[in-house]
Structures are given as C-alpha cells and as structure tokens.
Amino acid sequence: EQNPHHPCQIELYRDFAPYSFLFKERYPDGSLGVVGGLVYHGCPDRSCCFIDRPFHGWATHT
Template sequence: MKIMCTQEHYDKVVQYAKSINDKTLEKCLERLKQWEKNRNCPCEIELYFDHAPYSFGFCERYPDGRTGIVGGLLYHDH
C-alpha cells in the first residue's frame, strides 16, 4: 500500500479509530491490502488525503498505469 498523504494524517486517523474503539478502519485497510495480492489482477492501492478530517481516499493502480476502483474510507466526528 502506497500512502500518499502525510504520515501525520495517517497516524491521526488510525489513532482516532483506536480512541473510539472501532476496528472498522483496520479491517478496511487489511481488505485493501488483499486486493493488491490478487493473482489475476495485481495492483497497488494508493491511500491519499481526503477533505474530511478522519478520512482517506483510495484508488487501485495497475502496473500498466490504469486506474481501477476509486473510493473512500470516511469517518466523521460526532
């Protein structure tokens, strides 16, 4: 997984998920890592900054430069 946002932002989001005792983010990141291991269609997941405070955007990048699925992992504060 290629982290395109700052390490500070990544750490802040991970810490927020831990602080509310939510394993959802961890599970989503693990699922995205599994996408990279697809033998039939390997890719690299790029994780990048999203405008929401505790969120990431992501996309699949294939070796030939194509972009696959683009999405987001979104949290919001209460």
C-alpha cells in the same frame, strides 16, 4: 492485491475531512480500478458527503 493474474497497488491519499482518507486501485498498465474514500461522519459532520440519515461512523464512498 496479491492476485498473480491481475496485480494492483492500493494508493492512499489525504482527505480534508477529519479521520477520513481516499484510495485508488492502480494496475501495472496505469489503469484504475475502484476509486473512492473511507469517510468519517461525526457530530458535527464535516465530510460534505451526502448520506440518507445522519449517523456516527465510517462509510465508503465510491
């Protein structure tokens, strides 16, 4: 993030679900901000995430 008053880095990680990834917002002091994932819900849905209604596409999970 380019905020000079509160800079952070976004770390990306592999997820086991196809076409999905995890992310962490990390600050210079080592603390974390938002942690979550961008998860693809396909057919069949192999994400193992809870969703209210089945759909095809990406959803954020934090």
